[in-house]
Amino acid sequence: MSAGVGQPFEALASGNSIKKALCIGLMSGTSLDGVDGVLLDLAGPGVHVLAQASLPFEPTFRAELLSLNIASYNELHRAALAGNRIAAAYAQVVHQLIQQAQNLDLNATDVLAIGAHGQTVRHQPQRWSEAAMGAGYTLQLNNPALLAELTGITVVADFRSRDVAAGGQGAPLVPAFHQQVFSQPGVTVAVLNLGGIANLSVLPGQASDPVLGFDCGPGNALMDAWCLQQTGQPFDQGGAWAASGQCLPDLLARLLDEPYFSQPLPKSTGRDLFNSDWLQDKLQGFTNAPAQDVQATLTELTASACADCISSYAKESKRLIVCGGGAFNHHLLQRLQAHLAGIPVSTSDQDGLPPLEVEAAAFAWLAYQTMHHKPGNLPSVTGAAGRRILGAIYPA
Ligand SMILES: Nc1ncnc2c1ncn2[C@@H]1O[C@H](COP(=O)(O)OP(=O)(O)OP(=O)(O)O)[C@@H](O)[C@H]1O
Numbered sequence: 001m002s003a004g005v006g007q008p009f010e011a012l013a014s015g016n017s018i019k020k021a022l023c024i025g026l027m028s029g030t031s032l033d034g035v036d037g038v039l040l041d042l043a044g045p046g047v048h049v050l051a052q053a054s055l056p057f058e059p060t061f062r063a064e065l066l067s068l069n070i071a072s073y074n075e076l077h078r079a080a081l082a083g084n085r086i087a088a089a090y091a092q093v094v095h096q097l098i099q100q101a102q103n104l105d106l107n108a109t110d111v112l113a114i115g116a117h118g119q120t121v122r123h124q125p126q127r128w129s130e131a132a133m134g135a136g137y138t139l140q141l142n143n144p145a146l147l148a149e150l151t152g153i154t155v156v157a158d159f160r161s162r163d164v165a166a167g168g169q170g171a172p173l174v175p176a177f178h179q180q181v182f183s184q185p186g187v188t189v190a191v192l193n194l195g196g197i198a199n200l201s202v203l204p205g206q207a208s209d210p211v212l213g214f215d216c217g218p219g220n221a222l223m224d225a226w227c228l229q230q231t232g233q234p235f236d237q238g239g240a241w242a243a244s245g246q247c248l249p250d251l252l253a254r255l256l257d258e259p260y261f262s263q264p265l266p267k268s269t270g271r272d273l274f275n276s277d278w279l280q281d282k283l284q285g286f287t288n289a290p291a292q293d294v295q296a297t298l299t300e301l302t303a304s305a306c307a308d309c310i311s312s313y314a315k316e317s318k319r320l321i322v323c324g325g326g327a328f329n330h331h332l333l334q335r336l337q338a339h340l341a342g343i344p345v346s347t348s349d350q351d352g353l354p355p356l357e358v359e360a361a362a363f364a365w366l367a368y369q370t371m372h373h374k375p376g377n378l379p380s381v382t383g384a385a386g387r388r389i390l391g392a393i394y395p396a
């Protein structure tokens with residue numbers, strides 16, 4: 001059978017659901033480009049992607065999400081509507097995944113749960129509030145109840161809040177998954193996600209040693225913003241535009257003069273800091289700079305800030321695995337490799353997981369953990385008081 005948005009999948013989850021090992025992961029990240037989804041088989045050692053689907057956001061919806069990242073008119077109402085629309089987009093992606101799964105004789109009833117990240121619009125894990133006994137917050141727009149209705153599949157959502165409540169950053173959460181799929185006995189491996197924001201995982205060669213992980217700073221977010229403003233294109237395809245320009249050393253120095261870069265761990269960031277206002281402020285005095293030179297400098301900012309993180313926290317790494325959409329920016333990868341002479345840089349394709357599937361797969365794995373009452377966070381990464389079972393469950 002097939003089902004569209006608004007038509008629940010025919011068969012609802014049955015009583016033996018906990019024995020199932022298929023989970024769907026849905027990620028719509030800080031790039032605001034759309035939804036990436038995977039259907040993952042977690043039965044054996046390792047993970048197997050059985051199906052993959054993506055859905056881009058329409059430019060007007062992307063603009064609405066962008067504007068919801070800052071205080072604006074009637075934002076509670078607009079945020080609720082945006083959450084509904086995200087759930088509907090998620091359901092479309094689930095529908096595509098289930099259609100593909102039917103070729104493998106699987107259907108919605110075989111899926112244990114959907115891990116639905118939601119759309120981050122605020123991330124302030126350390127905002128002090130006496131009334132809340134010091135707790136900060138992180139906010140992902142979503143409507144998991146609607147998604148459960150539209151799909152008939154159990155949904156796990158709001159993965160970050162429990163870690164924040166336990167005093168953690170609530171991000172990054174993917175390092176635990178990176179450890180499952182990318183770690184190698186005896187050698188340190190670094191994994192860099194180049195999404196809107198860039199985050200690094202440092203996976204030790206000894207399983208007993210702690211995993212490190214944190215947000216390095218901007219990934220593609222500033223490059224995308226400048227590219228859209230100057231060319232009307234949502235991103236710099238392959239980094240070709242940046243490659244046609246020259247890095248401006250004075251501007252680069254000003255961009256790198258941002259306290260976040262030298263802040264100690266644990267740390268995480270987002271569009272709350274690295275946004276268009278931040279960029280416009282830094283660009284004061286550079287209004288006559290050629291636009292392609294600014295793009296080259298923003299690319300260098302990402303490469304240089306990420307390389308500094310690797311030099312500081314992962315210099316013993318034998319390799320750097322790159323994932324996220326930035327893995328398709330050849331110029332950015334060249335600049336990263338230029339900074340990291342002794343560490344070979346490759347994309348996660350080499351490890352059997354395409355760059356745009358890694359985060360979605362991580363949220364399928366996190367949903368699996370939650371459904372089995374297992375923790376998903378790593379206190380060595382987020383700084384939380386301990387390991388915690390993450391998320392809220394919306395039964396099918
Ligand atoms: N062919 C390409 N050339 C250059 N850049 C690309 C290409 N394809 C994707 N990108 C970049 O990757 C971005 C999307 O990456 P991704 O989907 O990993 O981010 P995200 O998940 O939204 O962000 P985050 O990981 O911060 O939550 C695009 O906005 C663009 O900047």
Ligand SMILES: CC(=O)N[C@H]1[C@@H]2OC[C@@H](O2)[C@@H](O)[C@@H]1O[C@H](C)C(=O)O
Pocket residue numbers: 029030120123138170171172173174175193195196197198199215268269270359
């Ligand atoms: C608050 C939030 O949504 N953070 C995202 C964002 O996008 C990249 C980076 O900043 C990372 O910390 C995190 O996402 C990934 C999936 C994570 O939690 O590991």
